[in-house]
Amino acid sequence: MNFSLSATDFLTILPELILCGMGMVVLLFDLFGSGRNTANLAWLTLLSLLAAGYADITMMGQNLMGFSGTVTADDFSIAFELIFLSVTALTVLLSTRYVHERGMGYGEYYSLLLFATAGMMLMASSLDMLMIFIGLEILSLSSYILCGMLRRDARSNESALKYFLLGAFATGFLLYGMMLLYGATGTIRLREIAEALRHEEVFVNPIAWMGMGMILVGFGFKIALVPFHMWTPDVYEGAPTTVTAFLSSGPKAASFAALIRILVEGLSPMQEQWSQVLWVLAVITMTLGNVVALQQDNIKRMLAYSSIAHAGYILVAVVVGGAEGLGAVVFYALAYTFMNTGAFGVLILTADRGRERLTFEDFRGFGFVSPALGVAMFIFMLSLAGIPLTGGFAGKFQIFKSAIDQGYIWLTVIGMLNSVVSIYYYLRIVVVMYMQPAGDDSLQEPPRASIPLYTAIALAAAGVIYLGIFPSGWIGISLQSVSLLTAGG
C-alpha cells in the first residue's frame, strides 16, 4: 500500500486546515489567554476566516484535486466556500456583544463556529459520499452545541435537543441512502456512481432508487424542506439569535452545495426522476413556508419560516438545473446570506442587556427611534421580498428566468405567487416601523452603539445593494463556478 501524499493534497484542503487549526488555537487562547478577552477571540476568528478566504481566492480557477480524487478545490466549491466564510464572518461580528452579555462560553463559541465552517467547506468540496458525510457531521455536531450555548435558558436547551434528535434521525436516513447506493453501484465516488448508473442493469436496480430517495429525505431534513421542516421553527426560535442567523444561511447553503454535488455529479442519470420529486417538494416548501410565515407574531419565528420559503425558491433552481439554474443557486445563496444575516443583525443589536426584542409590537415607530437601523431593516425586508434594486430581486429574477427558459412555466407561476404572498409579512415590519407610533412597550431609544455590529449590518446592507445594482460580477463568478459541473454531466 502506498500512503505517500503530495503537497497538492494538503493545498486542496488548505482553507479547511487553516480553520480547524485556528479553531484549536482559539480554544487554547481562551484557556490560557489573559483575562478572557472576548474581543481578541473575535479578532482571531476573523483573522483565520480572512486567511482561509485568501487561500480560497488564490486557488480559484486551478481545479485542484487531492487525496486520490476524494476532495477537490474547483470553482464550485470555492464559490460556496466564500459564501460560508462571509456567513461566519458576519456572524462573528454580530456575536461580539451578544456572546459577552449572555455569558455564552467564549472560546467554545468561536472555535465551534470555525469548526462548523470547516465542515461546511468540506461538504462543498467533496467528490466522495464518505467525505460529504464527514463534513456534514463536523458541521452538525458543532451546530447542535451552538444551539444550546445558552445553558441556563430552557428554550435554548430544547432547541439543541430537538435539533440533535431530528438531526441524528436525518443523518441515519442519509447514511442509509449512501449505503444502498454503494450496494447498488459498488463505489462511493460520485463520478464513478454516475458511470455505474449508466449501465442498464444497475439503473433498474431498485436498491439504487431507494438510495436516491433516502438521500433526498436526509438532505430534506438538513435543508428544512417541507414536509421535513418540523424542527426548524422551534430550533431557530430557541437558539441564541446569533446562532440562528448562522444556521439559517450557512448550513443551508452547505447542504445545497452537497446536494447539488450528489445529484448532478453522482445521480445525473436519474435526473429526470429526482427533478420530478424536487419539483413537488419545491412547490410545497415555498407555499407552506410563506403561508405559515404570515401568521407569526415573533419576528425570529417569521424569519425561520421565511428561510423555509427561500429554501423552496433555491430548490426551484436546482430542479431547473443546467448552468443557468445552478448558477442561480450560487447567486441566491450569497444574496440570501446578506439579507438574512442583516435582518437578524438588527434583531441582535436591539437585544439589550439580556432582553430580546422579537415581536412586531417592539418595533412600533422604530424607524423614527433609530433612523439608520430602520433604513437597514427596510432594505433587508425589501430584498427578502424580492423588490428590484436589491440582491433578493436579482437572485429571484435569475431563478425564474432560468425556469422559464427551460419550460418550467407552472413552477415559475407558483413561485411568483408565493413571492407576492411573502411581501405581506416582510412589509408588515416596515409598516410597523414607520406608520405606527411608538408604544409604552416598544423600543423607546436607539440601541447602544456597537462598532462591530454596525459594521456587520452595514456590510450586509452594502452587499444586498451591490448584488441588486451590479449583479453581473457575481453572476459571472457563479456561472463560471458551475461550468465544470454541467459540462461533465
Add this chain to the structure above:
Amino acid sequence: MIAEQYLPVLMLIGLALGLGGMFTLLAIMLGPKRPTDVKRMPFESGMPTEGSGFRRYHVRFYLVAMIFLIFDVEVIFLYPWAVQFRNLGLFGFGELMVFLAVLVLGLVYAWKKGALEWE
C-alpha cells in the same frame, strides 16, 4: 445474483432463532413454577436491592464516560498504526503525532475546565 453467498448467514440466523426460541419455549412449558418473594426479587449479584432503578445520575458520570471514550478510541487507533509502523514510515509517524496532539489538546481543555475534578 449474490444471494447464494449470504445463504450460510441466513442459516445461522435461523439456527440461532430456532434454538433460542426452542429452549425458551421448552422452559416455559416443562419447567415447574413455584414463585416466592425472594425468588421474584431482581438479582443484583446477591445484594439486596434498594430504591428504584429510575433515578437521576450526577452529570459528572457522563463527563468521565465521555473522556474515557475519547481516550479509548485513541488507543484503538494506535494499535493498527503500531502493527504497520515500519510500512507507514515517517509519514505515518507524523500523522499519528498530529492525531495525538489534537487529543492532548482535548485532554488539556478537559483538565483546565475542571472535567476531571470529582468533588
